[in-house]
Amino acid sequence: MRAVLCKEWGEPSTLEIEEVERPVPGAGEVRISVRASGVNFADALMVADKYQFKPPFPFSPGFEVSGVVAEAGRDVAGLGVGDRVMAALPHGGYAEEVVVPEANVVQIPEGMDFHTAASFPVAYGTAHLALTYRANLETGDVLLVHGASGNVGRAAVEIGKRLGATVIATGGSPESLEVAARRAADYVIDYGREDVRDRVMEITAGRGANVVLDPVGGDAFDASLRCVAWEGVILTIGFASGRIPEAPAWRVLLKNCAVMGLDWGGYLRRDPETVKTSNAEALRWYEEGALDPRPSRTFPLERAADALEAQAGRGSTGKVVLTTDQD
Numbered sequence: 001m002r003a004v005l006c007k008e009w010g011e012p013s014t015l016e017i018e019e020v021e022r023p024v025p026g027a028g029e030v031r032i033s034v035r036a037s038g039v040n041f042a043d044a045l046m047v048a049d050k051y052q053f054k055p056p057f058p059f060s061p062g063f064e065v066s067g068v069v070a071e072a073g074r075d076v077a078g079l080g081v082g083d084r085v086m087a088a089l090p091h092g093g094y095a096e097e098v099v100v101p102e103a104n105v106v107q108i109p110e111g112m113d114f115h116t117a118a119s120f121p122v123a124y125g126t127a128h129l130a131l132t133y134r135a136n137l138e139t140g141d142v143l144l145v146h147g148a149s150g151n152v153g154r155a156a157v158e159i160g161k162r163l164g165a166t167v168i169a170t171g172g173s174p175e176s177l178e179v180a181a182r183r184a185a186d187y188v189i190d191y192g193r194e195d196v197r198d199r200v201m202e203i204t205a206g207r208g209a210n211v212v213l214d215p216v217g218g219d220a221f222d223a224s225l226r227c228v229a230w231e232g233v234i235l236t237i238g239f240a241s242g243r244i245p246e247a248p249a250w251r252v253l254l255k256n257c258a259v260m261g262l263d264w265g266g267y268l269r270r271d272p273e274t275v276k277t278s279n280a281e282a283l284r285w286y287e288e289g290a291l292d293p294r295p296s297r298t299f300p301l302e303r304a305a306d307a308l309e310a311q312a313g314r315g316s317t318g319k320v321v322l323t324t325d326q327d
Helices: 042-047 115-116 121-134 149-160 174-182 196-203 220-229 249-255 266-268 270-287 303-312
Strands: 002-005 018-019 029-039 064-072 082-087 097-101 105-107 142-145 166-171 185-191 207-212 228-236 258-261 295-299 322-323
Touching: 002 228, 002 303, 018 121, 029 082, 029 115, 029 121, 029 303, 042 303, 064 097, 082 115, 082 121, 082 270, 105 270, 115 174, 115 322, 121 149, 121 228, 121 266, 121 270, 142 149, 142 303, 149 166, 149 174, 149 207, 166 174, 166 196, 174 266, 185 196, 196 220, 196 303, 220 228, 220 249, 228 249, 266 270, 266 295, 295 303, 303 322
Parallel strands: 142 166, 142 207, 166 185, 207 228, 228 258, 295 322
Antiparallel strands: 002 018, 029 064, 029 097, 029 322, 064 082, 082 105
16 A cells, blocks of 8 residues: 655655555554545644654654545444544554544545545544533634634634634635635634734624634734633634744733633544544534535645645645545
8 A cells, every 4th residue: 555654854845655564453443445635734744843743753644534444453343344434543644544443433424525524524623622622612602713714714613603603704815814704704804904903802892702713823822812802712723823922921810811722633642532522513513514624625645745735835725635546
């Protein structure tokens, strides 16, 4: 089988595709014949030695796959050969076959294709876990989503609307704001032309946002501290801006707010059942028609470097997936 391998820290161009041994499932594990692999910003961070989890060399990046169960190890009770599934994994998704614990696998709903399924676990799992499990977003709350055209941001807009929140989305271009508006954001803010704090306070009549989801960091986080509501929550998801911010403790005190982290990969390693439960509920919402995880671009497995560059490109407004063409 083929796999994309990282043998040294560096840019996506350093990745190589090679023939490797087929993995064998152990107890409680399944081997999946991969049809598609989701591409995420964190994949490039892992390859560049900028991610919090560092696998030993050589390794394949990739946190999410879709495909067909090819083999089930002993003690696997809920899955069988031929099942159409999606799966989350700590790394290794850029390959034609993967072995995954049964707890990390969810069956694909009827009508969802493999490309869409590979786009689902990380972005929608992160947004769902953050807004429901960590922040307890409720009907009537105001949700501020930074980077609303990114993978997690788009998912958060849709999930926020499904939960009954008023959603304010920020972006840095007309294209980004259009993406957020198409996903039914109630208000959009162009942070290149408008002051985020002033607009949020104007929209909320001075109350601020009850929950802020921030995969951007930098100036977006700074603005969040200034416009979060009394007893509000700021969810730190990532630092796509490149600057890791620091929170002045006096602002946290005066706002009586909470600043929470959400490391989805950490939950996957430490508490996979919670991740599985979260993804299962989000999938039910997909079946209701509330969520639209369809990718915008696909690349063959051998063009993994190009896919990573496309996903990370400034102005990118859609999910990218790799395909194995094993149908």
